[in-house]
Amino acid sequence: MKYAKVYAEDVQVGSEMPPLAKSPIQQIQLTRYAGASGDFNPIHQDAAFAKAAGMGDVFAHGMLSMGFVAQSVTDWLGVGSVRKIGVRFAAIVRLGDVVTCRGKVVAKRPPKNGDGTYLVDLDLWAENQKGEKVITGKAVAVLPSRT
Amino acid sequence: MPIQINTAVKSKEYPPYSVTVERGKIKEFARAIGDLSPFYLDDEVAKAGPWGDIIAPPTFPITFRDEQADTGALLRDLGVEIGRLLHGEQEFEHFKPIRPGRTYLCRRRITDIYEKAGKSGPMAFVVQEATVTDSDNDIVAVMRQTTVVRL
Structure with missing residues (x-):
């Protein structure tokens, strides 16, 4: 887990989120x-x-897996960074399944109107141990600028 | 033989309800997910952090339930049994952090109901939206949920 602040300059379009592998359900x-x-x-x-x-x-509750996905974003970009997160529950997660959350940056939007924060758009997904997608989704994270 | 659901509740607004966020509930929720960030769990660390206290994880507003506007109410309104429900989609938009000890007002409504054929048979999709406001009447979060009913 990482709690250091991540700045907008630290991520680029294409940056991959560190995968978050959760314990078996x-x-x-x-x-x-x-x-x-x-x-x-x-x-x-x-x-x-x-x-x-x-x-x-x-x-498993779909919301448990969504909780994992949200954690994968906040572990990477920081608690409080999630402005929006939306998912589709693509497949059932069963007992014993290992859910791994992944994602990448698809857009970075510069500050508007003197607000010094960037909005970072993420594609997110979670897969089981067979590599099947159990969740697909998107998030918008707010990141401060170093400047 | 597929079942019929009561689509007349499309655009129904449920009575507003208030929830007070308990500190222990935030911690219980984060631990249940296995998210051990000190900003959810550690009062001392969080006190020195950006919010001066712990805050709730992004999916925490799913706990904002009320007997008049919960899954049980939805089941009664649609006329279906709980075993037919699946969670299709879920979205949270956040505008302010959710903090322990605060009381929030939730307004929930059904925004759409539609049917279509799924892989394993006919399905109904029930879309709900809930808006969470604080005591300043600021919107804190908006939740959008699509529930799938296996017909």
Whole structure:
């Protein structure tokens, strides 16, 4: 983890985000996330329920994976830098899956109206251990200038 | 045989509700994700940081729930069971940091409902938007959520 301040001059279009590989998904993490988020959908907790619902087995909250993706951005560009983040949940994340978050800079917009901050546009995605994309998304981060 | 959902709730606005952000809830949420940044977890480090206190992670506003405007309410409105729901898309826009001890007002509404054929059968897409304002009436965050209903 890195908490040093990143400046707009430190990233360029094409700069790649350091990948964030999370620990394998365990049931206990889904239970903790349910409690922390208030999402108690039994489909993430109860295998019999998930099976009856046609999903085969429990699977991770999409929002947990989105939390990983948001962390990958803030680990890189700093807590508080995320101005906007949006994702599409492309595939189910199952127990035992290892989610790795990746991204790159696609645009850097200079300051407007004397505001000294740059806006940095990111393409983001997360993949499982098979390399399948489980999330695709975009973010806008605010970065200060050194000058 | 696909089920029918109640599309009449398109553009429904839910009653505004307030939430007070608890310090421990921010920490519990960050730990559940496994994000151990001291700006979420460490009061002392955060005190010396840019905000003078801990702040919430970017996806934290998902915890801003209310019985009158939560998933249960949506299920009742649509007339479907929870096992049919999938999270399709989610977006957060942030304008001010979310801080412990503050009370925020949430206004949630259904902005669109549409149906289309998915890989595994017909699906309905329910789009909701929630605006979070603070006691200065400034917009702090906007959440947009697409819920997929397997019909």
